[in-house]
Amino acid sequence: MKHRVLRLAAVGVAAVLTTFGVAVGNAVAKDKMVIAVPTFLTGGGAPAFGIPARNGTELIIQAINKGQVPAPYNTKGIAGAQVEAIIYDESGGGAKQVTEYRNKVQKLGVDMFAGFVSSGTCAAVTAVAEELKTLTLYSTCGTPRVFEELDKNPKYVFRTMSHATADGVSLAHYVASKFGSANGYTGINQNYAWGQDSWRDFDLAMKVLAPQIKGSTKGQWPKIFAGRYGAEISALLKSPEDLVHTSFWGGDLEAFIFQGLARGLFKKKQFLMSVAGTAAYRLGKKLPTGIVLGSRGPYGIYANQLIDTPMVKWFNNAYVNRYGTQPTQPSYQYAQAILGAKFAYEKAADANGGKWPSTDQVIAALEGATFQGVATVVRMARSNGHQGVTDHAWGVASFDKELGLPVVSDVMHFKGDCIMPPNGIDSVTWLKGGMKGAKCD
């Protein structure tokens, strides 16, 4: 009888262990970890962001599994576990993405998320990530509202690059330095969170850094994916301001460039294009010469052309060999987030005596840490150590006929501490208060 009870108990324990195999594995070691990677695979966001992001993810994960990433990431897998990525479509809006997020956690049991292009998606899933206690690294989405309004005391959510305020502030620095005698600036931005935030931050930063250059109150606000900009181009041609700011991206950016080129717009106005780096290689010779081109950091064209580290060389060569085109900013940003995960899990595993770490241990390892991304160092130095601070670069675009590629010149680099609000203060308050505490030396 006693033996029978023991046998039953053993079977029961075995069943429980089998059922919760992953949990048991957590305490010792793990063969495989699963990362859910949302990005745009369909719709207007796919060509400029989604596909380069997917490519960057596939490339870095396969290299991690084979131990081919240069130091300090030249060990196989993440803390010994081979990585499987579930790359899924970010299209469809916030409600759909919340459902997708829940499914990936509750049905598939993924270990973590890395990715998200759209600020709208990040805004939608932040609360769910905290609710489901799932480690989530935002790689690309720019809105500062994530940690300034939606999740002021984050635990499970991190962002592994600077937010959009850094784009506006660094661009204003560049304009103040290079176009200080311009007579004014206007803008054309998509009429949703990204476009409005981009204009707001640039406008506020300009008021601090170049108050002699006046901003227009008649900027253009076409709907996202409008596709036709005839009247807007007329209004810009008619406007008295020399400078035009735009955060257009994707098909909207390319359509706007085609329509503007046909009317000589880029010869009459100096354009400041904060995301033009995503389209540079696709447009090639059609990229307007002389535009100030942004890549949301030292990614894409800036890394490919100007950064000579073993990591960037390897990433660029591997990407070009595999996909036949140059990597752009989302490729770098997604790979950066995956490297952030590898860094955090391995640091936590080391602290855990080599055993697979718990999520809390991974969070503790990443909070406030500094790790090497593909093209830049990431310091998790804002929002209780959950918001990354990364450097930025701006320059002027042209097409190099010998290389057969677009290039940047007249480049200026900006340190993250110069262009991001200090810890504990939100972007708008910081900008309106004269950007006190910025370290630009």
Added chain:
Amino acid sequence: MVQLLFTILTDGLIYGSYLFIVAVGMTVIFGVQRVLNVTHGSFYAFGAYLAAYLGGIWYDHELPDFGGFVIIFLAAIIVGVFFGILIERGLLKHLYGKDEHIVVLATFAAFLALEGVGLFIWGTDPYFFYQPQAMLGFVEILGMTYDYYNLSLIVLALIISLAIWYFLSRTIWGRLLRAVIFDREISQAMGVNVTAVFLGTFILGTTLGALSGAAIAPTISVLPGIGVEVIVLAFAVVVIGGMGSIPGALIGSILVGVVRAAAVHEFPQAEMFVIYAIMAIVLVFRPEGLFAPPAVRKI
């Protein structure tokens, strides 16, 4: 002031022409078949994709620039005939006489399926077909630069509207069409081949939808999802002008185009609002639209 008015009018006419070219095919189909065809957005997208794809091959081989214009019409005809027959014979013929809501849902389902087909065929990379627009150059009028390609859309819209008017009022096929519009059953009883009229009308509407996409392709980046935005705008124009009314589509397009252009120049934040404000106002005072005759119900 003169320059501002001229600019608003010109911008409005260009945008209105674009809207008309997009919406007229949808109007023709609804006028004859009472089908609110959501797949129209797919025809626009496939027209744009095929034109950009063929254009890419053409220009890669450094063939004469004017060939791009031939490709625009060729792509429209290929897409129009193929999808016209496929959708009308494969889907709609089974739904004639059914509740209009079911037909809308069926075309919406087909639209979603065709989005997937488009992705399967063309992938997610954008296609560029800028050469026809770049080739024509630009002109300066009253201090404002306009490109000839966009100005030519006004001419294309005029030609389409005149051709449809001539077809409907001066040809035997047009009279047959009007007879079917007026009363399908009587027409059938009088020996009109309604099936052929429906198929011909649908191919015409499909070709116009594809032509709008092919004609716009040189001014945009052709990529997944371009048909979605278009269908919403086309629907707004059709509702404003009156469901099935071709003069209504023309006037509605110009009205929307000019009012939107005025908003862009003077109240940029309101540019999309004004389009739907016009639609709402029209629906309040003339629920059937500006030019559609009051509907007669058979009892």
